[in-house]
Amino acid sequence: MNASSRIPGFYKLDPESRFRRIVEASGLPAEQLLPLRQTDAGMAAIADRMIENAVGTIAIPLGIAANFLVNGADYLVPMATEEPSVVAAASNAALIARERGGFRTSGNAPVMIAQVQILDVADPHGARLRLLEAGDELIALANEQDPLLVKLGGGARAIEVRLVDSGDFRCVVLHLQVDVRDAMGANAVNTMAEALAPRIAAIARGRVLLRILSNKADLRLVRARAVFDAEKLGGPDVVDGIVNAYRFAAADPYRAATHNKGIMNGISAVVLATGNDTRAIEAGAHCHACRDGRYTSLSHFEKDADGHLVGTLELPLALGLIGGATKTHPTAQAAVKLLGVESAVQLAEITAAVGLAQNTAALRALATEGIQRGHMSLHARNVAAAAGAVEGEIGALVERLVADGHVRLDRAQQILAELRGEAEAPAD
Ligand SMILES: CC(C)(COP(=O)([O-])OP(=O)([O-])OC[C@H]1O[C@@H](n2cnc3c(N)ncnc32)[C@H](O)[C@@H]1OP(=O)([O-])[O-])[C@@H](O)C(=O)NCCC(=O)NCCSC(=O)C[C@@](C)(O)CC(=O)[O-]
Numbered sequence: 198m199n200a201s202s203r204i205p206g207f208y209k210l211d212p213e214s215r216f217r218r219i220v221e222a223s224g225l226p227a228e229q230l231l232p233l234r235q236t237d238a239g240m241a242a243i244a245d246r247m248i249e250n251a252v253g254t255i256a257i258p259l260g261i262a263a264n265f266l267v268n269g270a271d272y273l274v275p276m277a278t279e280e281p282s283v284v285a286a287a288s289n290a291a292l293i294a295r296e297r298g299g300f301r302t303s304g305n306a307p308v309m310i311a312q313v314q315i316l317d318v319a320d321p322h323g324a325r326l327r328l329l330e331a332g333d334e335l336i337a338l339a340n341e342q343d344p345l346l347v348k349l350g351g352g353a354r355a356i357e358v359r360l361v362d363s364g365d366f367r368c369v370v371l372h373l374q375v376d377v378r379d380a381m382g383a384n385a386v387n388t389m390a391e392a393l394a395p396r397i398a399a400i401a402r403g404r405v406l407l408r409i410l411s412n413k414a415d416l417r418l419v420r421a422r423a424v425f426d427a428e429k430l431g432g433p434d435v436v437d438g439i440v441n442a443y444r445f446a447a448a449d450p451y452r453a454a455t456h457n458k459g460i461m462n463g464i465s466a467v468v469l470a471t472g473n474d475t476r477a478i479e480a481g482a483h484c485h486a487c488r489d490g491r492y493t494s495l496s497h498f499e500k501d502a503d504g505h506l507v508g509t510l511e512l513p514l515a516l517g518l519i520g521g522a523t524k525t526h527p528t529a530q531a532a533v534k535l536l537g538v539e540s541a542v543q544l545a546e547i548t549a550a551v552g553l554a555q556n557t558a559a560l561r562a563l564a565t566e567g568i569q570r571g572h573m574s575l576h577a578r579n580v581a582a583a584a585g586a587v588e589g590e591i592g593a594l595v596e597r598l599v600a601d602g603h604v605r606l607d608r609a610q611q612i613l614a615e616l617r618g619e620a621e622a623p624a625d
Pocket residue numbers: 263264280281282283284285286287288289290292455456457458459460462555558559560562563568570571572575
């Protein structure tokens with residue numbers, strides 16, 4: 198950067214003018230920054246409506262996971278991810294799950310929580326009871342804010358009041374529970390919380406500060422389970438290996454973080470492909486993973502009476518079908534169409550099945566040959582491209598890299614040079 202990043206009114210410019218300003222400010226040649234602008238005209242206009250100061254879009258690969266049988270129906274699952282082997286792994290475990298009926302899922306009603314924080318309350322216990330006594334009035338007032346949601350069968354359902362203490366800090370917190378139907382629900386519940394605030398402050402005789410949803414969406418749990426055939430997995434030792442790998446994650450937070458990352462490889466990819474809020478989902482999932490005060494595995498693996506592997510996953514998934522980017526992004530809309538889901542709960546349940554499949558595939562690889570063979574052989578294409586291989590060279594280079602067993606940039610550059618006849622082949 199040569200010039201200042203202070204560009205008054207940057208947001209008022211159109212994307213092309215913004216791009217020219219950042220080229221000037223960076224002091225870099227425009228060609229080096231052109232990929233920031235790489236987008237078609239239609240998408241540029243959509244991006245400019247979706248976020249602020251947009252100059253372009255970044256294309257993340259969108260893959261379709263195959264083989265998913267969920268509650269007896271087949272689904273082709275769109276997954277947006279930058280990571281190689283994720284879509285392959287999900288498809289792989291979904292194929293194994295088919296042998297014993299695929300995935301079974303269930304989900305709670307889509308209830309989100311809005312928090313209203315009340316400070317400076319002289320009698321917190323008294324305030325709590327006064328607020329609970331006013332429950333019906335507050336629920337009615339909340340529902341007046343969103344008649345459409347109520348007409349669709351949703352709306353505010355209940356209130357809860359908590360006293361939150363930490364050292365010398367104490368506040369009263371009202372939770373408003375709202376059935377948000379097919380929405381993720383953040384905007385819907387935030388509107389209600391803001392509308393209730395003056396009345397809540399009056400009843401509690403305090404001062405309202407925050408009015409915002411909680412991403413600990415633990416009323417909105419979804420569940421997926423599957424039986425993975427022992428023989429298809431590779432035999433009883435593989436089943437035992439996966440169960441022991443799970444036990445490690447259940448016992449050790451260092452391992453649990455990686456284990457859960459494997460689950461989120463699948464979940465976040467579906468969340469992104471459908472235009473949902475990846476941060477909300479990640480925050481909710483990891484918070485759920487330490488709900489008992491210790492971070493642990495989100496999934497469970499055990500052996501059934503016949504020696505098959507039983508995998509189960511339960512987590513909060515606040516996914517929507519009608520709001521946010523799902524409504525504005527054409528790719529997200531097409532992804533939802535391909536899935537053919539009719540409700541946000543159904544979307545969340547399929548997403549949980551993908552999380553379970555992803556987790557199972559990773560554990561199977563880890564408990565047997567290790568992650569590198571499958572993952573690195575698919576990653577080899579990236580390494581080949583990074584080494585400078587062009588179309589027509591990539592196939593041969595990947596083959597050599599995988600056979601060689603060293604999927605590294607330096608080795609790729611060396612082999613590429615050999616393929617191009619630019620270097621002597623190594624003695625070995
Ligand atoms: C990579 C595989 C799937 C190969 O697995 P494989 O056993 O060589 O696969 P296969 O050739 O027997 O094929 C079985 C099915 O897998 C799918 N499949 C197979 N290959 C492909 C492909 N190229 N592209 C798309 N789909 C593929 C496909 O559905 C295929 O069925 P078919 O279509 O042939 O009837 C396997 O090794 C695997 O599942 N590995 C796990 C990979 C993984 O988890 N990657 C995530 C990145 S690592 C990470 O971030 C998380 C981690 C690992 O740290 C989490 C943790 O620690 O718990």
